[in-house]
Amino acid sequence: GLSLFYGGLVQSKNALNTVMQSMVAIVIVTFIWIMIGFSLSFDGGNQWIGGLKFLGLHHVGFETSKTLSPHIPLSLFMLLPMMFCTSAVSILSGSIAEKMRFIPYLIFVSLWVLLIYSPVAHWVWGSGWISKIGAIDYAGGTVVHITSGVSGLVLGIMIGIG
Numbered sequence: 001g002l003s004l005f006y007g008g009l010v011q012s013k014n015a016l017n018t019v020m021q022s023m024v025a026i027v028i029v030t031f032i033w034i035m036i037g038f039s040l041s042f043d044g045g046n047q048w049i050g051g052l053k054f055l056g057l058h059h060v061g062f063e064t065s066k067t068l069s070p071h072i073p074l075s076l077f078m079l080l081p082m083m084f085c086t087s088a089v090s091i092l093s094g095s096i097a098e099k100m101r102f103i104p105y106l107i108f109v110s111l112w113v114l115l116i117y118s119p120v121a122h123w124v125w126g127s128g129w130i131s132k133i134g135a136i137d138y139a140g141g142t143v144v145h146i147t148s149g150v151s152g153l154v155l156g157i158m159i160g161i162g
Contacts, residue, residue, distance in 0.1 A: 002022060002087075002090040002091065002093070002094065004019065005094075006018050006019070006022060006093060006094045006097050010097050010098045011098065014097070014098045017102060018093070018097045018098065020102065021093050021096075021100075021102060021105050021106075022089075022090050022093040024102075024106060025086075025089045025090075025093060025105070025106060025109045026086045026089065026090065028106055028109060028110055029082075029085055029086050029089050029109060029110075029113055030082060030086060032110060032113050032114065033078075033081075033082045033085050033086075033113070034056070034057055034078075034082070035055070035056055036052075036055060036056075036114065036118075037082075037085060037113055037114070037117070037118045037121075038054050038057065038060070038078050038081070038082070039051065039052050039053060039054035039055045040052075040114070040118035040119070040121075040122060041081060041118045041121035041122045041125065041126055042054065042068055042081070042121075042122070042125070042126045043126075044126075044127055045122065045126070045127070047123075047127070047128050047129040047132065048119065048122070048123075048128065048129070049118070049119050049122055049128075050118070050122045050126050050127075057075070057078070059074075060074045060075050060078055061073070061074065061075060062074075062075060065077070067127075081121060081125065084121075084140045084143065084144050085113060085117055085121070087140070087144055088117060088140075088143070088144045088145075088147055088148040089109055089112075089113070089148070091144070091145070091148040091149070091152070092109070092112070092148045092151055092152050092155070093105070094152070095151075095152030095153070095155055095156050096152075096155055096156070096159065099156075099159050099160065100155075100159060108155075112151060116147055116151060117143070117147050120142070120143050120146075120147050121143050124137045124142050124143050125137065125143060130142075
């Protein structure tokens with residue numbers, strides 16, 4: 001939905017590129033989330049970054065997890081934060097509409113998920129330092145909107161807002 005919205009906001013010559021940036025980024029982010037992002041976000045690790053127990057969804061099956069998902073299978077639980085991650089990337093794509101080429105954007109998004117989004121998700125939703133001081137983020141206001149908003153602002157300043 002956001003990709004079509006952003007595609008409608010840009011000049012017609014840039015509409016296809018804008019839509020494709022968002023759609024292909026979702027595919028890449030889904031792959032990265034399955035391979036390493038979920039593990040970095042939700043495996044115990046330390047207070048800054050998760051571990052690698054769930055690397056490639058190893059140990060993620062149809063059983064429940066006492067700490068992460070006591071009522072639903074862990075494989076089903078993994079899908080909700082993955083959806084939040086793809087939403088954050090879609091929001092981020094709006095900040096660079098018409099301003100960034102296709103391949104550099106995909107490289108940026110891949111690194112962003114690993115270096116920015118996954119650690120913040122671990123801090124808030126995993127067993128990181130923010131969750132230990134009592135923060136609660138049910139709807140993704142911290143993890144999704146703050147990471148994508150601040151990253152979009154910084155990216156816009158770095159590549160030129162106008």
